[in-house]
Amino acid sequence: MKSLTISKKFTFLSLTVTFVSLLIGYLLLNNYKQNLIEQEYASIVHELQDMTHDRMNAKLDVGISNAISIANDHYIKEALATNNRELAIAALSNLSANMKANTPFKNIKVHIHTKNNHSFLRSWVPEKFGDDLSSFRKSVVKVNASQGVVNTLEVGKAGLSIRSVVPVFSENNEHVGSLEFMQGINSVAKLFDQNQEGFLLLMDASLAVAKIDEANKLKEYVISQKFVNKAFLNDAKTIDFKELKANKILNTQAYTYTYVDIKDFEGNVIGMALVGEPYDVVHNAINTATKLIVISLMILAGALIVTLVASLFVMKKFIIGPINDLKEAIDSVKESRTKSSYIEVQNNDEIGDVVKSFNEYLGSIKAGMEKDKTVIDEARVVIEKVNSGLFNDQIKQEANSKEVAMLIGVINDMIVKTKNNLLTLSQTLVELSHAKYDLNIPRIEGMTGLIASLFNGIRVTQATMSEVMALIDSSNTKLESSSKELSDASKRLSESSNLQAVSLEETAAAIEEIASTIKQSSDNAQKMTNHAQSVTKANEVGRNLANQTVTAMDELSDEVNSILEAITVIDQIAFQTNILSLNAAVEAATAGEAGKGFAVVAQEVRNLASRSAEAAKEIKEIVESATIKANSSKEVTDKMLQGYNALDDNINQTIGLIEEVANAAKEQQTAISQINDTVNSLDKATQENASLAATISTMAENTQNLVEQLREAVSNTTFSEASKKRICEPDMIFRLNKLKSDHIVFKDNNFCNCGVGKNFTVKNHHECDLGKWIDENKERPFAQTQEWKELLIVHEDVHSKVQKTVDLYAQGASNEEIFTYTKDVEDSAFKVFNLLDRLREMNCSTQEVEK
Incomplete structure (x- = not known):
């Protein structure tokens, strides 16, 4: 091989590489397919199990909280402390209604x-306990x-249920x-069902x-x-639970099924949560990947064959020349640096020359890498x-x-900006801890993402605190005015009640005196009646003893004198009664509206006194006439019988007048008793009113103290006048500020889920x-305002730009x-928050005008 030319080496190697590449490509793609299937299954299992855990944990959290x-x-x-089940039933009823x-x-x-583990009250069957x-x-x-808490799923008569025990x-x-x-x-099962997924506990x-x-049984569950x-459920009846547990x-x-073991608070497995994803949804990605792998394999084979043929054709023209060019280029850019590791030179051809040059280049690269390594270590x-x-170092x-230099610059810039942002955030939190809720939190140019959310969250928190303090201040001002009015009114009521109580005591004393006088008059009238009856009997005897006229006339004279004295007494009683009735009328006039009824009684008593005086005067005149006749009767005895008859008529009239006086006295005594009872009742009520007025005055003073405490607390804070x-x-304070926070969470959740290839x-x-x-x-x-129209536009703009950011991330932009849109999202969200505040101001302004 060493003596072969580059073209022969290239041809041999190309054929070998082509074959090996096809084989490796097939094996790798097939292995990739299997891995993809396993990963997809693992992902489905992980996702369904996590979803099950999250949703059930959410239910557990709600349970323990409630x-x-x-x-x-x-x-x-x-x-529980007093063993009062009726109180517990009423309390649970109110709680149930509120929830x-x-x-x-x-x-x-x-x-x-109870603390000894007996049932005290079941809300759904109150009659079963103990x-x-x-x-x-x-x-x-x-x-x-x-005496701790247990939050678990536990076996019951209806199966498994969440039981939060505290x-x-x-x-x-x-x-x-x-x-x-x-x-x-059930809510968990419905949530899975809404997502076209299945769930069975x-x-x-x-x-x-x-x-x-x-009907509720599924094999051994x-x-x-x-x-x-x-x-x-029907599909779940066909699965093999042993195979499911094994795989x-x-x-x-x-x-496609998986499961989550359900354990009680002791860690014992008491059942399972069976979850399933539709088969078509799970295998769509697998089928798509399989098709892509086959197509990729075919493309790879075609590309390798075309590449092989083209390479053999252009090798000499397009390989040797570029190699020489490459050598020259490497020689031109290399620097005189310390020699490091080298590639072994095995051939004396052009490639060998390239390797030699490349070895020298590697030496320079390694030196640079050592320098970069020092920077990376720092x-x-x-x-x-x-x-x-x-953040104090760079x-x-x-x-x-x-x-690497650019990366270091970016890292240093990140440290500086993050440090400044966190310092601003820390200073802001310190000011808020000092109860300065009118602090102007700055907007940092170009800031997006979680840092921007932190500042926006603090702004929302600050706004909520400021508005709550403003509400407390406003309410305290109104409470202060009301407490002052209450205090003044209670003082006036107390003074009025005390004056009324004094007047009623004086009136009651006067009535008791009048009642005593009327009783005495009634007794004297009874005596007069007895005297009149004696006179009647004497008159009868006189008529029967006409022959004893002189003697009888002497006795009659004595009796007439007695009558005269009695009449004098009656006249005196009438005079005293008249004086008492005048005094009572004066007291009734002083009492005002409350004494009208008493004034009427006083007038009737005065009328009766006048009638008694007139009757006494008539009787006195008759008696005086009788005395004259009695003196002259000694001379005119023949007229004695006629005189007795006249005397008899006069005595009968006198008895009638005396009876009228006696009856009037009884009526006066009854009326005075009723008046006395009424005045005593009024006096008792007045005393109670005075006590109540004192209590109200104390309450008003306590309220004023509370107002002072609230004013002092508010004075130690600062909040925005706006x-x-x-x-x-x-309600809108908390509702809209929560909606602001929800929008921050909406943005953060979607930004955190962004990633290349993640479309949602x-x-x-x-x-x-x-x-x-x-x-x-x-x-x-x-x-109906322009601000509302602007809110609709910018709110829709926030959602559209968040979606655009997600799409850009997925496309690998x-x-x-990406920053262009994330900054726009922050600006639009800021406008949404300001418009919501402006709309609330307009709403309050409108309500003020309507008032």
């Missing part, structure tokens, strides 16, 4: 246990023993029991604690979910510092090659949460092309 939230409810704690209204959970299942769970509920026993502590931190939040796996039938319904894709993957005509040290968070060595213009709807479609501008909010609010007044 369990902890419910266990911290004050009423649940108190119910049904505000979360996807429409029918929660909560099981509360049974001991120790023998079959290991998770409950574990939680009550360790301890419950009383308000004084005493362990009083445990609480279990139960949920099924299967429990090992040997672990069943209840009778198994054959029990289906533990309500939602089932019938087509997937981790199994194909049928409809699906770069490694600097990058290790950067990875640890130290690469200082000079590289040999232009490319925030006050968009806080009229507190991002959500359009109607599918994201912000797009849904825009569609929901398109009828509101602010949706240059950084310049």
Whole structure:
């Protein structure tokens, strides 16, 4: 071979290489095909298993979160601590209503246990309780023993279900029991079904604690979910589970299957999650790759044959000459550098000369590589510092090659920019920690990706804090005004109640005095009645003893004198009653509206006193007349009988008048008693009002203190004045700032998934949460503005440019092309955030005008 010419060597080698290349190409492509199939299967298994883990872990996270939230409810704690099941039932009912209204959970299942592992309350069957769970509920026993949490899938009567068990502590931190939040796996199965994939949660039938319904059985497993894709279930009935477990993957005509072992919190396998991808979806890529491999093999064979024929034809003309040219070129560019390793020269032909020249070139390259290696070692040290968070160093060595030098320049530039960005970010966070929520966070020119998202996230956080502080400040101002009004009103109420109480006490004393006087008048009237009856009897005796006129007239004179005295007493009583009624009228006038009824009673008493006085006057006149007649009767005895008759009539009239006085006194006494009771009731109510006014005054003072504390807290912060213009709807503060954050996450997730050859479609501008909010609010007044129209345009622009970025990555486009669109995405997102703030300001302005 050494003595052969280059053409013969080339011909021999070309034929050999062609044959070997065809053989190697076939073997490599065939091996590539097998590897591709295995990789595709491995990828499917990995993807389906990861998806299953992620979705089930998400359910577990939701379960433990809800369990902890419910266990911290004050009423649940108190119910367990005091063994009050009715309180627990009411608390769970309220929690269930709130979760049904505000979360996807429409029918929660909560099981509360005592600390000795007995059932306290099952939310779905409240009447069943008290049974001991120790023998079959290991998770409950574990939680009550360790006072930790257990979040697991566990066997139950309906099969496998997620059971999130947490301890419950009383308000004084005493362990009083445990609480279990139960949920099924239907939402996971539905999510797989929406993606045209299959999912079955299967429990090992040997672990069943209840009778198994054959309709829910799949060979040696029990289906533990309500939602089932019938087509997937029917196909799953045909698979061999032993073969599936052995290979981790199994194909049928409809699906490609894999599984995930389901373990309880102790690590015991209690079932499996069977998942499947449609067979056609999995094998589309494999079939396409197989076709490409066959075509590639045919192209390779044709290319090798054509290359061989062409090479033999042009060898002398196009090989020897270029070799000489190559030698000259290498000689011209090589530098005088230290000799290193060389390629062995085995031939004395042109190739040997090229090898000699190339050896010299290799020497120069190695020297350059040593220099580049020094730079790379320094770069490694600097990058290790950067990875640890130290940005105070840069690469200082000079590289040999232009490319390495450019790389070093890019790395140093990256360190400087990253350092400056992180310093700005750190300073911003420090200012926010000082409660300066009006800080102007700068926009760094050309910054995109995760760093831009960090700054945008801080802006959203700052905006939320600023608006919340503005809302607190506004609410505190209103609360301060209300508390002052409450304090002033409580003071006025207290003063008024005290004055009213004093007036009622004086009125009650006056009424008691009037009642005493009326009672005395009633007693005197009764005495007068008795006297009148005695006079009547005496008159009867007088008529019967007409012959004893003189003696009788003397006795009559005595009796008449007695009557005169009694009439004098009546007249005095009437005078005193009249004075008392006048005093009562004065007090009633002083009481104002509340004394009107009392004034009416006083007027009636005064009328009765006047009538009594007039009656007494008439009786006195009659008695005086009778006395005259009695004195003259001694001379005119013949008129005695007529005088007695006249006396009898007068006595009867007197008895009638006395009875009227007695009845009026009784009526006055009854009315005064009622008035006295009423005044006492008013006095008691007034005393209660005064006490309540004092309590309200204390509450007003406490509220004022709270206002002062809030004002002091707000005064220690600074927030943007512009925030006050968009806080009229507190719900929109959190809703729209969350939508801003969601858009940042949307951009980051899609950018992180970008890669060469990775084509996928991002959500359009109607599918994201912000797009849904825009569609929901398109009828509101602010949706008729120019800003709303601009929002629609820039929001759609964000989605379209994110999609364009994904497409450029997939096509392997240059950084310049990609950076153009990523910067546009940041600018458009920034405009979206500003427009959302502007729309909220306009919304609040509109509401203020309407008020």
